[in-house]
Amino acid sequence: MGMDSKIYNTKIKKLSGTSYNEVYPQAISIYKQIASKTRRRPYVRSRHFNNEKVFLDYFWDHIRQKNPKDRARRLKYYTCGLDLIKNSNIRQDSKNNPNKSSEILHRFYGRTLDKSLFCVQIKESVKRREKSLISIFPIKSI
Helix, strand or coil, rough: CCHHHHHEEECCCCCCCCHHHHHHHHHHHHHHHHHHHCCCCEEEEEEEEEEEECCCCHHHHHHHHHCCCHHHHHHHHHHHHHHHHHHHCCCCEEECCCCCEEEEEEEEEEECCCCCCCEEEEEEEEECEEEEEEEEEEEECC
């Protein structure tokens, strides 16, 4: 099984823009559309996790800790990352969180329409089995 078998090919383009001020409004608009469908915490259902919910709110706390240039770089992949979470059935890399034994970290790999590679990281609480999107970021290779 080659490395390509671990990569989900998304049919969605990255968000356009070069600065945080250009990319953020697009990403937050998509998030707000998802949030408007529930009165509780926004989520998407994941095919990989048997249609279980993956919560999206934690991602925004994480992104705010980054510098504006890094935020823009990561947010460009927001729609691609959501598509991967919803539709990918490809086995991912999972490991126990070295900093917190009550969590498992799952990493999924994707490729955009223009062949850019990216990674989506989801944390899972061992006790509650709750999954949260932590991070989406571009990568050079796997």
